[in-house]
Amino acid sequence: MMSKIVRTMASLLILFALIYGLYIIMHGHLTPGGGFQGGAVVASGVALLIVAFGSDNIHKSLKEHHLSILESSGALIFIGLAFGGLAIVFFYNFLVGSSIFGHIPPSGPNTGDIWTAGVIPFMNIAVGLKVLAGLSAILLVMALATTVMEVEE
Amino acid sequence: MIELGVLHIIIPILIVVCALLVAIFKDLIAAVISLAAMSLLLALEFYLLQAPDVAIAEAGVGATITVAIYILAIRATRRE
Numbered sequence: 001m002m003s004k005i006v007r008t009m010a011s012l013l014i015l016f017a018l019i020y021g022l023y024i025i026m027h028g029h030l031t032p033g034g035g036f037q038g039g040a041v042v043a044s045g046v047a048l049l050i051v052a053f054g055s056d057n058i059h060k061s062l063k064e065h066h067l068s069i070l071e072s073s074g075a076l077i078f079i080g081l082a083f084g085g086l087a088i089v090f091f092y093n094f095l096v097g098s099s100i101f102g103h104i105p106p107s108g109p110n111t112g113d114i115w116t117a118g119v120i121p122f123m124n125i126a127v128g129l130k131v132l133a134g135l136s137a138i139l140l141v142m143a144l145a146t147t148v149m150e151v152e153e
Numbered sequence: 154m155i156e157l158g159v160l161h162i163i164i165p166i167l168i169v170v171c172a173l174l175v176a177i178f179k180d181l182i183a184a185v186i187s188l189a190a191m192s193l194l195l196a197l198e199f200y201l202l203q204a205p206d207v208a209i210a211e212a213g214v215g216a217t218i219t220v221a222i223y224i225l226a227i228r229a230t231r232r233e
Contacts, residue, residue: 024209032205040213047221135218142222146229 001054010052017045021132028124029117035127042128043135055143067137074130081119081126093118157201164198181230185223192216 001007024031025038050058085092095102095118105116171191178184192215199208 033209034206037206037209037213040210040218044213044217044221047217051221051224139218139221139225142225146225 001057002052006052010048014045014049017048018042021045025124025128026121027114029120030112030114035124036131039128039131040135042132043139046136047139050139050143055140055147059140059144062140064137064140067133067140070133071130071137074126074133077126078123081122084119095119160201164194164201168194168198181227182224185220185227189216189220
C-alpha cells in the first residue's frame with residue numbers, strides 16, 4: 001500500500017479513468033475507439049487502484065472468478081446478438097429502424113446521433129465488458145502472484 | 154508552433170532513442186519507464202499519422218497495461 005497522498009489522488013482519478021473508458025465504449029460507433037480501447041482504459045484504472053491500494057486490499061472486493069464470469073458473459077452477449085439476426089443472415093443488424101439505437105444517421109457535418117447503428121453499440125459494450133474483465137483479471141492475478149513470492153522470500 | 158513535418162522527424166528519432174535506452178539501462182525499472190515513454194511517443198506518432206483509433210489502443214495497452222505487468226513482475230525480483 002502506498003502513502004495517503006497517493007491513495008487520495010488514486011481514488012479521485014479512478015472516477016475520471018472509469019468515465020473516460022465508458023465514454024469511449026459508449027461512443028464507439030461515432031468517434032475513434034470502441035470496445036477494446038475503452039476496456040483497456042478501464043483496466044488501466046484498475047491497474048492504478050492495484051498499485052495505490054495493494055493487491056490484497058483490492059482482492060477483498062474484486063475476485064478473479066467474478067471477473068471470469070463477467071468476461072464469459074461479454075462473449076455470450078456478443079454471440080447472442082450475432083445469433084439474434086439469424087432469421088435473415090448471421091450478424092444481421094436487426095435493430096435498425098426500431099426505437100432502440102435505430103435512428104437513421106444524419107448526413108453532412110453534424111454532431112453525431114448516439115441513437116444510431118443498431119446492434120453495434122451493444123456489441124461494443126459486450127467487447128468492452130470482455131476486455132476490461134480479462135485485462136483486470138490478468139493484472140490482479142499477476143499482482144497477487146508476485147506478492148506471494150515476496151512473502152516466501 | 155512547430156510545423157508538422159518537423160514533428161514527423163523528431164518523434165521517430167525519439168522513439169529509436171528510447172528503444173535503445175531500454176537495452177542500455179542496467180536498472181530494470183529505468184528500462185521499463187523508457188519502454189513506457191517509447192509507447193507514449195509511438196501513440197503520439199500514430200495520432201499524427203491520422204490513426205486515432207490505433208493511438209488510443211497503443212496508449213491504453215502499450216503505455217499502461219504492459220508497463221504495469223512488467224513492474225509487477227520486476228517487484229518479485231531481487232536487486233544485486
